[in-house]
Amino acid sequence: MPRTAPEVHADLVLEPRDVTFDWSGLPLHWIPDEPLATHTINVLHLLLPEGERWFIKVFKDALPLITDEQLREEVLGFIGQESIHAEAHQEVLDHLLAQGLDPRPYVRQIAWLFQRVLGEKPKLGPRQRRENIIERVAFVAAIEHFTAFLGNWALNSPGLDRAEADPTMLDLLRWHGAEEVEHRSVAFDLMTHLDPGYLRRVRGMAVSGPLLVHLWVRGVRFLLAADPTLDGRIVPTWRKALDISRRGLLPEPMASLRSGLRYLRRGYHPTQEGSSAQALSYLASSPAARAAAR
Numbered sequence: 001m002p003r004t005a006p007e008v009h010a011d012l013v014l015e016p017r018d019v020t021f022d023w024s025g026l027p028l029h030w031i032p033d034e035p036l037a038t039h040t041i042n043v044l045h046l047l048l049p050e051g052e053r054w055f056i057k058v059f060k061d062a063l064p065l066i067t068d069e070q071l072r073e074e075v076l077g078f079i080g081q082e083s084i085h086a087e088a089h090q091e092v093l094d095h096l097l098a099q100g101l102d103p104r105p106y107v108r109q110i111a112w113l114f115q116r117v118l119g120e121k122p123k124l125g126p127r128q129r130r131e132n133i134i135e136r137v138a139f140v141a142a143i144e145h146f147t148a149f150l151g152n153w154a155l156n157s158p159g160l161d162r163a164e165a166d167p168t169m170l171d172l173l174r175w176h177g178a179e180e181v182e183h184r185s186v187a188f189d190l191m192t193h194l195d196p197g198y199l200r201r202v203r204g205m206a207v208s209g210p211l212l213v214h215l216w217v218r219g220v221r222f223l224l225a226a227d228p229t230l231d232g233r234i235v236p237t238w239r240k241a242l243d244i245s246r247r248g249l250l251p252e253p254m255a256s257l258r259s260g261l262r263y264l265r266r267g268y269h270p271t272q273e274g275s276s277a278q279a280l281s282y283l284a285s286s287p288a289a290r291a292a293a294r
């Protein structure tokens with residue numbers, strides 16, 4: 001089956017960078033005096049460990065269906081990178097717990113969603129199993145569109161530097177964001193390799209887009225209520241999120257929506273979004289990635 005735009009990234013070699021971060025000095029509100037912005041970004045830590053482990057499971061299930069050697073190499077590189085991402089965000093969750101914010105009730109719901117609802121269905125015949133794997137790959141491809149969008153935003157977010165956000169957290173977000181931009185085509189190319197049909201792409205986004213918004217809103221509410229320093233005083237609203245995004249501390253909601261709609265354009269390919277050169281340039285200067293390279 002044909003690959004999508006092979007000329008654009010025929011030499012893509014994905015290298016997992018075995019980074020570590022020291023969270024011992026991380027303040028609970030790591031964007032100073034911005035608990036709502038901090039916790040809106042913290043939802044990443046709630047969703048990603050379980051979500052990225054699920055990506056890995058889906059891609060491992062899909063490996064026997066791949067008939068293109070270069071794509072197989074990219075999928076293996078993707079699995080390597082996502083497994084380190086999941087561990088890195090897990091360590092932040094452990095740090096939140098140590099600071100008195102218990103993320104476990106929400107994470108248990110996320111684990112249930114990914115493992116039970118979106119997990120492998122038992123007792124399927126070979127054709128149904130193949131169909132189920134491709135459907136799950138399409139969900140991953142749509143989510144990866146947003147992880148690349150967020151990664152691109154993290155790489156271009158001087159507002160976080162102006163607000164003096166914690167430098168270790170900024171490096172985590174930008175290292176992870178850069179790798180999301182670097183591997184942004186893999187899930188989409190895997191989906192179109194297994195099923196080039198447009199409907200599959202639309203279904204992936206129709207499920208993943210609204211689900212992500214729902215989980216994010218719930219996650220922000222959860223973290224604000226669980227934060228022992230806030231006593232439930234902060235109520236999140238879209239108006240507040242808009243104000244914060246205008247100060248450059250969050251992606252703009254409308255830009256996120258427009259990005260989701262771009263995924264549905266007929267000629268869409270992930271290489272049209274973000275810059276691999278910028279991602280690689282950040283990875284060459286990231287303190288965590290440089291330490292891992294040594």
Ligand SMILES: [Fe+2]
Pocket residue numbers: 052081082085147176180
């Ligand atoms: Fe990731």
Ligand SMILES: [Fe+2]
Pocket residue numbers: 082144147179180183
């Ligand atoms: Fe990713």
